[in-house]
Amino acid sequence: TQLLEQSPQFLSIQEGENLTVYCNSSSVFSSLQWYRQEPGEGPVLLVTVVTGGEVKKLKRLTFQFGDARKDSSLHITAAQPGDTGLYLCAGAQRDGSARQLTFGSGTQLTVLP
Amino acid sequence: GAGVSQTPSNKVTEKGKYVELRCDPISGHTALYWYRQSLGQGPEFLIYFQGTGAADDSGLPNDRFFAVRPEGSVSTLKIQRTERGDSAVYLCASSHSWFRREGRGCQETQYFGPGTRLLVL
Numbered sequence: 001t002q003l004l005e006q007s008p009q010f011l012s013i014q015e016g017e018n019l020t021v022y023c024n025s026s027s028v029f030s031s032l033q034w035y036r037q038e039p040g041e042g043p044v045l046l047v048t049v050v051t052g053g054e055v056k057k058l059k060r061l062t063f064q065f066g067d068a069r070k071d072s073s074l075h076i077t078a079a080q081p082g083d084t085g086l087y088l089c090a091g092a093q094r095d096g097s098a099r100q101l102t103f104g105s106g107t108q109l110t111v112l113p
Numbered sequence: 114g115a116g117v118s119q120t121p122s123n124k125v126t127e128k129g130k131y132v133e134l135r136c137d138p139i140s141g142h143t144a145l146y147w148y149r150q151s152l153g154q155g156p157e158f159l160i161y162f163q164g165t166g167a168a169d170d171s172g173l174p175n176d177r178f179f180a181v182r183p184e185g186s187v188s189t190l191k192i193q194r195t196e197r198g199d200s201a202v203y204l205c206a207s208s209h210s211w212f213r214r215e216g217r218g219c220q221e222t223q224y225f226g227p228g229t230r231l232l233v234l
Contacts, residue, residue, distance in 0.1 A: 004155075042117070042204050042225025043156065088155050100146065100172065101223065103155030 029091035138207030
């Protein structure tokens with residue numbers, strides 16, 4: 001059972017538009033990571049957020065961790081076709097005893113030229 | 114440097130057969146993870162190795178699944194009596210040692226391989 005819910009599941013936009021992807025959970029995580037996965041490849045880490053309320057920017061991508069450390073968002077400004085891919089959020093458990101990551105079901109983003 | 118490699122890249126088998134999937138982690142990484150990703154879903158944790166030992170196998174779905182890492186480097190995921198529901202992409206990841214810092218667990222970055230696409234007919 002997935003503990004992380006991502007929305008929307010699919011998103012198709014035109015080049016230059018802005019978008020936001022959401023990752024929500026009823027569980028508290030000690031850290032949350034965002035990955036991008038392209039067809040035929042494994043997920044590639046984009047960012048890790050650790051502190052509640054934390055905001056991190058990576059060029060045109062802005063990541064935010066919720067104050068309660070249960071949710072996160074990814075905002076992309078002026079999307080480009082190269083941003084196309086599956087965006088996954090993944091949480092690490094708060095007590096630190098679990099080494100595995102819990103992944104959301106992903107948001108498939110398509111940016112049309 | 115070389116990343117995580119997985120072989121084969123694709124595997125087609127028949128229901129009831131035995132399969133082995135191989136993972137070569139990044140050199141020097143002591144932690145190794147196996148995940149399974151079904152179509153349209155995110156990866157699901159299967160098992161985690163620290164060195165040669167399986168530190169957490171809570172994600173293995175049943176006793177048909179088994180994994181080994183005898184020398185603390187290469188790992189093999191073994192599936193007996195395959196079923197159609199086993200069809201998925203099997204991902205391997207490796208990282209430096211997981212460690213505790215400031216009284217909390219610290220999740221080291223996991224580097225994923227390209228996966229093995231398993232199709233059970």
